[in-house]
Amino acid sequence: MTEPLLPNFDDVVSAADRLHGVAVRTPLLNSARLDALTGGRVFLKAEPLQRTGSFKFRGAYNRISRLPESQKTGGVVACSSGNHAQGVAAAATLMGMPSVIVMPKDAPAMKKARTIAFGAEVVEYDRETEDRDAIAHAIATERGAVFVPPYDDFYIIAGQGTVGLEIVRDLSGRDLEPDVVISNASGGGLISGIALAVKEMFPDARVLTAEPAGFDDHARSFRSGGRERNNRVAGSICDALLAPTPGQLTFQISSQLVGEGVAATDEEVMRAVAFAFEELKLVVEPGGAVALAAVLAGKIDLTGKVAAVVLSGGNVDAAMFQRCIDFAAAQPA
Template sequence: MMQSNALPTIDDVASAAERLSGVAVRTPLISSPRLDEMVGGRVFLKPEPLQRTGSFKFRGAYNRISRIPEDQRAGGVVACSSGNHAQGVAAAATLMGMPSVIVMPKDAPAMKRARTIAFGGEVVEYDREHDDRDAIAGEIARERGAVFVPPYDDFHIIAGQGTVGLEIAEDLAARGLVPDVVVANASGGGLISGIALAVKHHFPEARVMTAEPAGFDDHARSFRSGGRERNNRVTGSICDALLAATPGKLTFEISSRIVGEGVSATDEEVARAVAFAFEELKIVVEPGGAVALAAVLAGKLDLKGKVAAIVLSGGNVDGALFARCLAAA
């Protein structure tokens, strides 16, 4: 396994793509004439709700878990997640014939908890505001001899998530297009840093940007200050998938160099984006998966005359919350 402080390169993203071939879904790039008309440019959407387990998280989880040496697999794996990483880890571990334990917040969506169990994971709950999830996971790892699988700050996790960007670059190149901007949702930063590695390799002039919930824009603030800023709260947004306290150490080493800018969207704007994806694209997107689209729809990015790729990062949403988003919009 790689050292914990090593940073992946484009070669490692390409290696992850080989590892995921035939296992993960190569999601398409789709477009909406109405969206193009609204922004005055060409917008391509990467629908990771169509990915195995319903989000991009399966990519990194499988790339990481499948590389665990045979002699370290008996104790299985343990992970911390509000739901999408949980499902990715549970599904990947099951595919590899390994048990998995997921440390999950009590307020995680019921659907994400149920799906994690359905994919073969054992769920251990904690309180976001009072418990230390890393300490809980660490104790489980010691007791069971399990391998900890981080949600984002890991060499192979970042490389696996980078396959999203590699596919975007390859598919745009196949169309003879050069992206002006690529926007992806950010929490701990595994997705955006991996995407940036791939996109900037193929298109050095492209802007790569984060999208975060308003009030939880730790990446954007960190880019401005030059250091890893923390959010003041750990709850309070419908975007439950994007509530990491601060950018990851490894992920920020990458994103601070080749991303460096971000946008945010309010819960109301996110709800409208969820409804837009359902009504116009016929895709179910969870709030945390729709922030980048929300920023576009809210006019926070000038895409007139430009080519843009927007990542819809996940679609695991409770029916009740989904209905509220549609009603609010």
């Protein structure tokens, strides 16, 4: 059996060229308070400012824009709790193609509404009793559409890797080298793509995953050497990070280039959402704030280190955002 082709650093650079002028080159922000709290120099990659509000647009556009004309007529289909959905919908619309998104019934209402606004048809499913991949593939077969995976795809991984490429280029522009790069992880497309860029340019940098407590399948997989599964498919406010297991392709990359991870509780995540709002004036969704939460909770020693932390998305319902702010405000100083 032929091994699947994996992207490399050159493919990430190619994706950056394709995304130039289409995706937002999001800023790398610094917080004096965060530096003081950690004892390091910490930079935050602000992907909530990306087109569609998360990094997912990068991979979706890189994948969909490369489809040959013969495959565009039937459009695309994807399954997602919201961020990949919006990325695919927006990318497909930009390419003049229809899109269908299979979304869980419990996905945030705002994510569903925005997915529709970006031009997609939404088909709902029950994430605890139904198989979203089976539903999506059935739709693809029926309509002659191309399935766009959320993470386990050559061009998706390369596209997400442009986050890491921008981080290292921006740090280099400040005459800095990253000691640590930490990113949220679900299926692994983002962290594996980031690792391709970071480790190529700075081989000694540590790259880590950040996951919700109880859904730390990457961290457990790194320890065991195989792809571990989560025991649950729901039960965290970090709805964007609930993939059941690392992707096959993504884990081949991350097991070699990442190899370690941390987790943060929902309470720690809520405090991180509030911190980003208060200190950076950014709206970050819970799933986009897990890496920051782990840093604020002291789960990674950044003393004397240069670190980059990815804030991966900002698509959060107003009620959930208010819940995070209220929770943090009620905590002792």
